Amino acid sequence: MNTQNLKLLSAFILIISSSVAAAEVKVIANSNVTDSGLSADVIADVFLGKVGSLPSGVKAVPIDQDEGSAVRDEFYSKASKKDSAQLKAYWSRLIFTGKGQPPKSVADDGDVVAQVSSTPGAIGYVSGGASVGGAKVLMTIP
Amino acid sequence: MEKKLSYLTLAATLFLSPPLLALTDAEIEARLDQDAAKIKALEAELANAKKSPVYEQDVGKSSDSKLAKQIQQIKDKMDNEEKNFKINGFLTAGVNMADDNVGGDFAIDNKPTIGGDSKMGLQVSAKINDKADATVQLLARGRGKGLGNSSDPWQVSAEWAYLGYQVTDDVKVRMGRLRIPFYMTSETLDVGYSYPWVRPPMEMYTTALTSYNGLDVLYKFSVGSVNTTAQLFTGSSANMNNMGDADQELSTSLEDLYGLNLTAAIGNWTVRAMASTLSIDGESAVRTDTILPDVGVDISALYSLPPGSIYTPALDQYAAYNLAALSQNGLNFDSCDLDQITGAYCLGGGYLHSSADDRFDYYSLGAQYDNGSLFVMSEVAKLKTKRARIFSDTVAMYVTTGYRIDSWTPYITYAHTYDTESAAYLAANNLNPSIKPDASKSRSIGLRKELGSSMDVKVEWNNRYDFEVPSATYGDDLNIYTITLDAVF
Numbered sequence: 001m002n003t004q005n006l007k008l009l010s011a012f013i014l015i016i017s018s019s020v021a022a023a024e025v026k027v028i029a030n031s032n033v034t035d036s037g038l039s040a041d042v043i044a045d046v047f048l049g050k051v052g053s054l055p056s057g058v059k060a061v062p063i064d065q066d067e068g069s070a071v072r073d074e075f076y077s078k079a080s081k082k083d084s085a086q087l088k089a090y091w092s093r094l095i096f097t098g099k100g101q102p103p104k105s106v107a108d109d110g111d112v113v114a115q116v117s118s119t120p121g122a123i124g125y126v127s128g129g130a131s132v133g134g135a136k137v138l139m140t141i142p
Numbered sequence: 143m144e145k146k147l148s149y150l151t152l153a154a155t156l157f158l159s160p161p162l163l164a165l166t167d168a169e170i171e172a173r174l175d176q177d178a179a180k181i182k183a184l185e186a187e188l189a190n191a192k193k194s195p196v197y198e199q200d201v202g203k204s205s206d207s208k209l210a211k212q213i214q215q216i217k218d219k220m221d222n223e224e225k226n227f228k229i230n231g232f233l234t235a236g237v238n239m240a241d242d243n244v245g246g247d248f249a250i251d252n253k254p255t256i257g258g259d260s261k262m263g264l265q266v267s268a269k270i271n272d273k274a275d276a277t278v279q280l281l282a283r284g285r286g287k288g289l290g291n292s293s294d295p296w297q298v299s300a301e302w303a304y305l306g307y308q309v310t311d312d313v314k315v316r317m318g319r320l321r322i323p324f325y326m327t328s329e330t331l332d333v334g335y336s337y338p339w340v341r342p343p344m345e346m347y348t349t350a351l352t353s354y355n356g357l358d359v360l361y362k363f364s365v366g367s368v369n370t371t372a373q374l375f376t377g378s379s380a381n382m383n384n385m386g387d388a389d390q391e392l393s394t395s396l397e398d399l400y401g402l403n404l405t406a407a408i409g410n411w412t413v414r415a416m417a418s419t420l421s422i423d424g425e426s427a428v429r430t431d432t433i434l435p436d437v438g439v440d441i442s443a444l445y446s447l448p449p450g451s452i453y454t455p456a457l458d459q460y461a462a463y464n465l466a467a468l469s470q471n472g473l474n475f476d477s478c479d480l481d482q483i484t485g486a487y488c489l490g491g492g493y494l495h496s497s498a499d500d501r502f503d504y505y506s507l508g509a510q511y512d513n514g515s516l517f518v519m520s521e522v523a524k525l526k527t528k529r530a531r532i533f534s535d536t537v538a539m540y541v542t543t544g545y546r547i548d549s550w551t552p553y554i555t556y557a558h559t560y561d562t563e564s565a566a567y568l569a570a571n572n573l574n575p576s577i578k579p580d581a582s583k584s585r586s587i588g589l590r591k592e593l594g595s596s597m598d599v600k601v602e603w604n605n606r607y608d609f610e611v612p613s614a615t616y617g618d619d620l621n622i623y624t625i626t627l628d629a630v631f
Contacts, residue, residue: 050407052311098302
């Protein structure tokens, strides 16, 4: 396959993925989180319990959204390439070996904002259009 | 809304009054109208009630600060309780069937049976304080039949029961009853939902010993962007695990287990290596009518008797030869039960007891690639025994690959296992009657379908072939069909 073809292919994939992609997701954090330029991988690692602290040394407190919410599915499929079933399988491997429990989850964007704003080290995600109140936006995942 | 309610009423009426089926459309219509009127009246009543002062006082002012505070307090308390106390569970309901009654750990029969692959676990985890937690996982497995207990196939055991202590953010120590982490999915062997197959490849995941009493240390660290976990484990297993059937019972207890595994994950890749050493104390009890020759068989060679000696039940004196002769064969039999009926040793009804110990070195290496859609996982393990008294030296491997398309995951597996000891060596040294020089290969095709995000159903066709010792009944080709339903909650 030559470069021209590759370019065409990637353009094609881009078009397809952008037309399929739904809403964007905003990752928000408590104001005491000073890290900037975090990658989506690091954020995913925090939510998957793979890392406990952010690069700055702040102990991260992930605030998840309840199972079944659209923004949750969106966040995990984009940040960790896992759908809700794969996520469940992932957590069952940790839960039933005593190696971890999923993060605390709340009902909706508003609750996430409230929890993140009031909890030091908290990191959450909300849908792109949500107002973030006293929390700060770490990144936007398109 | 009203329409929905009408449907609901219709459904309820249909359910409650079968004669309704005999009604005409017009009559049904009239009834529905009646019901709709009733609902309207109820709604009006409710609206009136809301306006009443009592409602205002009790419910209407729920936004009042005092009540709101109380509700918040209760909510916080419930949150805390939830944080300190977790209950999780998993279950697999499995039906399996093969060309022949092959039994084994999974009690596979030649007709569809529920049991061998079925299991259910319940885990309770309590946080004692910021650093300490206690976890108990009870597991009921439907494989008693395969263990020679057909009257009650359900065997309940505590696979996990430990006290955990978080020493630092990265180091955790656990003491109590733990799963032996020999392989990649050893610790979740019974959580069907957590792995792609109906059951982990039997060539590698033999399940005679799954738990031990002792401690492990988990240490999480990062090397660049590689997330690594080291697990150091040591202990013993006092409880005996029976294998085989009612005629041949072998129990093995495990001592001086020391092991270390390292799991490194980067991006889509996970690599795992394990090394361990342990000693095994084996106890075997073999029903003597299964080892005594059949009536009419020439036993001259077996018991060093004059040529032409034929075994008859009357020749009780040969029972004495039996023990001596078997011992001469290099097998170290300790005792022989007195048969209650014949009064002879080691005749029908008696068990021949023997014991042996051995020392193992055990190694495994695994790798997994998973990009969200495509996954490949493979493991290879080597068991090196010092004397081959209970198990044989074995090499086992498998490779599985699958591809997720929405909620469907088709997968294929190839597995291979072989002994590295000769038949003569095993016959002379191994006291486990079920251990014969063995090798087999298997190929499987399966399909997993997600049902929501906590349940799945899997079907698998497993074909085992290339047996070193072909079976008298199914020869060199055995098909096993399995369907399982997995759930986690």
